[in-house]
Amino acid sequence: MALSGIQIYKMLPRTNCKDCNFPTCLAFAMKLAAKQVELSACPHVSDEAKSKLSAASRPPVRPLAVKSNGHQVQGGNETVLFRHEKKFFTSPGLFVRVYDSEPADVIKARVAQVDTYTVEYVGMELAMGGIAVQAHGGDFAAAVRAVRAVSKLPLILMADVDDLKAGLAELNEGEVPLLYSATVKNWREMAALATEHEVVLAITAHNIDTMVALTTRLMDEGVKDMVMAPSQRDLRQSLHANTTSRRLALKKNYRALGFPLLSIPGDLPAPEHETIAAAQAIAKYSSFIIIDHFSPETIYALLVLRANIYTDPQKPIQVTPGVYEINNPSPTDPVLVTTNFSITYFAVANEVEGAGLSAWILVADAEGMSVLTAWAAGKFDAERIAKDVKRFAVADKVSHHRLVLPGHVAVLSGELEEELPDWEVKVGPREAVDLVAFMKQALV
Numbered sequence: 001m002a003l004s005g006i007q008i009y010k011m012l013p014r015t016n017c018k019d020c021n022f023p024t025c026l027a028f029a030m031k032l033a034a035k036q037v038e039l040s041a042c043p044h045v046s047d048e049a050k051s052k053l054s055a056a057s058r059p060p061v062r063p064l065a066v067k068s069n070g071h072q073v074q075g076g077n078e079t080v081l082f083r084h085e086k087k088f089f090t091s092p093g094l095f096v097r098v099y100d101s102e103p104a105d106v107i108k109a110r111v112a113q114v115d116t117y118t119v120e121y122v123g124m125e126l127a128m129g130g131i132a133v134q135a136h137g138g139d140f141a142a143a144v145r146a147v148r149a150v151s152k153l154p155l156i157l158m159a160d161v162d163d164l165k166a167g168l169a170e171l172n173e174g175e176v177p178l179l180y181s182a183t184v185k186n187w188r189e190m191a192a193l194a195t196e197h198e199v200v201l202a203i204t205a206h207n208i209d210t211m212v213a214l215t216t217r218l219m220d221e222g223v224k225d226m227v228m229a230p231s232q233r234d235l236r237q238s239l240h241a242n243t244t245s246r247r248l249a250l251k252k253n254y255r256a257l258g259f260p261l262l263s264i265p266g267d268l269p270a271p272e273h274e275t276i277a278a279a280q281a282i283a284k285y286s287s288f289i290i291i292d293h294f295s296p297e298t299i300y301a302l303l304v305l306r307a308n309i310y311t312d313p314q315k316p317i318q319v320t321p322g323v324y325e326i327n328n329p330s331p332t333d334p335v336l337v338t339t340n341f342s343i344t345y346f347a348v349a350n351e352v353e354g355a356g357l358s359a360w361i362l363v364a365d366a367e368g369m370s371v372l373t374a375w376a377a378g379k380f381d382a383e384r385i386a387k388d389v390k391r392f393a394v395a396d397k398v399s400h401h402r403l404v405l406p407g408h409v410a411v412l413s414g415e416l417e418e419e420l421p422d423w424e425v426k427v428g429p430r431e432a433v434d435l436v437a438f439m440k441q442a443l444v
C-alpha cells in the first residue's frame with residue numbers, strides 16, 4: 001500500500017537540514033510519495049524508518065535486465081506515466097526476430113546486419129537491443145547456435161518448453177535470456193524452467209484479469225523477473241493494454257501488474273503497420289519490442305524516437321564544453337563559437353564537416369541550452385564566452401585572434417571585444433545552414 005506524503009513525513013527526522021536538496025522534510029516526503037526522488041537522498045533516515053519506507057518506495061515497476069556477454073537490455077524501474085513529470089529511466093530494446101525454419105546462413109546474415117548496425121545521433125551511438133529466436137517447425141537449438149555464431153547480443157527465446165530447454169543449453173554461462181512465454185496452459189513448467197535457469201519470463205494473456213492471475217501464481221511459485229506481453233493484435237488494443245497495466249502499477253501500486261512490458265509489432269496482421277506499432281510501443285511503455293522487418297531507414301526513425309523520449313526533459317542533451325577540431329584544422333583556420341546544446345553543436349559541426357572545411361569550434365558552457373535560449377537566460381554572455389576562450393587556451397591553438405559569434409547573439413560582439421581586447425569578433429550567420437557560405441565569403 002502506498003504511503004501518503006504526511007505518513008512518510010512522520011517517519012523522517014524532521015530537522016529540515018536540507019541535505020537532500022529540499023527546503024524541508026515535508027517537501028522531501030511529498031516528492032518521495034510521488035516517487036520522484038529516491039529515499040537514499042536523505043542520509044539521516046533511521047534504520048527502522050528505512051525498512052518501512054523502502055518497502056513503500058520500492059519501484060512500482062520491477063527493474064530487471066536481459067543480459068549476455070557484456071550487453072544488456074534493461075526494463076522497468078519507471079515511476080511516472082508521462083516523461084515531463086520526471087523522466088523515463090530505462091530505454092526499450094529493439095529485438096529483431098529470426099525463425100528456426102530459416103536456413104542457418106540466412107539467419108546468420110540477418111543477425112550480423114542487426115549486430116553491426118549503429119548510427120550516431122547528436123553524439124549518441126544508437127544500436128539494436130538484441131535478437132529474438134522463434135520456433136517455427138525447425139531446429140530451435142541450431143537456430144540459437146547460428147545466432148550465437150555471429151552475435152553476442154541479448155536473446156529472447158520464443159518456443160515451447162522442450163525447445164526452450166534445448167535453446168538454453170546453447171547459451172554461455174551467465175547469460176540471462178528472456179523466455180517467451182508462460183500461458184494459462186504451461187505456466188507451471190515455465191515457472192520451473194525460469195527459476196531453475198534464473199532467467200526472465202514473459203507472460204502472455206488475452207486480457208488483464210488473466211494476466212493478473214498468471215503473475216500472481218508465478219510470484220507464488222518464486223518467479224521474480226517477469227515481463228508482461230499482452231497478446232493484442234491491433235494498435236487500439238495494444239495501446240489500451242499497455243496504458244492500463246502501467247497506470248494501475250504506478251497509480252494504484254498494483255504489484256501484480258508491476259512488471260515491464262513486451263510488445264511484438266511483428267505479430268500484427270498488417271506488416272505495413274509494424275513500424276507504427278513499434279513507435280507506439282516505444283512511446284507507451286514497452287521495454288522489449290520484437291520486430292520482423294529490419295531496414296536501416298525504419299530502424300533509424302525508431303531509434304531516434306526512442307532517444308528523444310528517453311532523454312531527461314529537464315536536462316538538455318549536452319556536449320562537453322571545450323574546443324573541437326573539425327577536419328584537422330590548422331592554426332589559420334577560424335574559431336566558431338557556439339553553445340554546448342548537442343543539437344546546436346552538431347548542426348554547426350555537420351555543416352562545416354560536410355562541406356569539407358576545417359575549423360575550431362569553441363563550445364562554450366551554456367548549461368546545455370541552444371544559442372538564443374541560453375542568451376535569454378543569461379547563460380551565454382560575453383563574460384562566459386571570454387572565460388571559456390581563456391579556460392580552453394584557444395589562443396594557443398591558432399595564429400590569429402578572431403572569433404565568429406552566432407548571428408543570433410550579434411548584440412554580444414561589442415562586449416566580447418571589451419572582455420577580450422586582443423581579439424576581433426566577427427558576427428556569423430544566424431543559422432548553421434548558412435555557415436559554409438559565410439566561411440567561404442567572409443573568412444577568406
Ligand code: SF4
Nearest residue numbers: 016017018020025042
Ligand atoms: S535530508 Fe532528510 S532530514 Fe534533512 S531535510 Fe531532507 S528529509 Fe529532512
